[in-house]
Amino acid sequence: MSDALLSTASLRKSFGGVVAADGVSLEVVPGEIHAVIGPNGAGKTTLVNLLSGLLRPDAGDIVFDGRPVGRLSAAARVKRGLARSFQITSVLREFTAADNVALAIQARQGHSFKFWKPALEDLALRQPAATILAQVGLADRADIVAGNLAHGEQRQLEIAMVLATGPKMLLLDEPMAGMGIEESQRMIELLQDLKSQYTMLLIEHDMDAVFALADRITVLVYGRDIATGTPADIRANAEVRAAYLGASETD
């Protein structure tokens, strides 16, 4: 699959004695939702941190959109079109929902060494922000301070910020984390909507969501990718059942 949008080769990262990524090789096909699953401590969040540039790999390559990005800063990778959300909700809590999205849009409109013109009334930021908030279903919550939004709404806002960066690919670290059934269902619908426009790498614990959304699944155990395949392949894979699915069923 040389036409992969994102690929990694033998990605390694260890923290002291703990190996969080032990030679992970991954290929994400354009237009697909590629889920990464695995038990707690399998290194899923480490993988997203490596891909998004918050961590530097000890070894291995990351190629995005035909170019190596492994040495680029997090901000530079976003400029290339690789944007992420966080497992623990990460928004600007003191800013309104609209401000949050407007800032993400500002980030893609060139440098921000502009010291004089008021930015909060800038229509070049406000209008696209309103569009994106509507897209994720937060149009009527635009003027609410993010810290006062419900948990599910904050997760939606985070997706809005990711979209506002103008990405080619989304790295979503457990977008359903901490959500109720109804909220999760809304998030699944949102991601299904977005699927036609974006390639996604999805880390998720909610297996219903994974099997509902994913075109391809990689199973990560102790920092190693033990299997990759379609949802049907993964369900049928004996090794996966032993390492992961089986274990969780007997819980």
Next chain:
Amino acid sequence: MMAGINMKSATSWMTLGVLVMFAVMPFLAPALGEPFYVKVFARVMIWSIAAISLNLIMGYGGMISFGHAVFLGIGGYSIGIASTHGLDNAWIQWPLAIGVCAVVGLIFGVISLRTRGVYFIMITLALAQMIFFLSVSAEQYGSDDGLNIWQRSEFGVAWFDLENALTMYYVIFAFLVAALFAMWRIVNSRFGLVVRGSRSNDLRMQAVGFPTYRYRLTAFVIAGVMCGIAGILQANFEKFVSPDMMNWPVSGELIFMVVLGGMGTLIGPVVGALVFLLLSEILKDITEHWHIIFGPFLVLVVLFARGGVVGLLTTGVSRE
């Protein structure tokens, strides 16, 4: 929404009121039989400019510098040293002082912004004390006795002479107004929003594509230059500079002024400087042991008025 508008206009009125008070003080104080207060208010304005500059990095940027007074010293000493060598021309002195502050700000920023939280506090303190000790050991510039400035900066314009007390006062006033206006534009600009966003959640800002370090560094340099201007004004006003003007307690006082007035508000640092200096002036008249009253007062403000005086006046005590 209504509360927001009311709050906005309340702080606008406060800003206007404070500025009008500064503007009329050279006439009001003598009329009230307290001409000494003209000098006090000139000092309040100089401290206000320094506190406004600290507020940019501390209040809006979340960078708590415990060495900010070093820029007062560097700005002041640039004038003092130039003057000692017979260079009194303001058109050379002032840009020189500002340039030195910018370079030192850049170097200190590059070093200290690699750290966060308590480490940032400690490293800014350490860097500032380095310059403090340098000034103490500079014998040709008076060591810890300080340096007298015999001639205020000369602009070469007959009617514009800083040796005239009223001119000096209104030059300081003009710089205060300019500082407030510039800060108002900066914190609401794209640049200002990046700095404020980085205070709120730096990781998130990076993850939407902002290389936040360079914006924080720029803010640090701007704050250093602005505080350096306060130092230039102080050196001219007092006609004297000494290491004490950049010792660490001064940095502490600046932090207190910002917190007292209201961190992250435009007029807060000015109100903070005003309350801080007036109160200490008044308490000094009452008792020699004025710190016994002043200390607990500051503690109470920090404990019960989280938004400082400005927060107290605009939104009440119960604000979170």
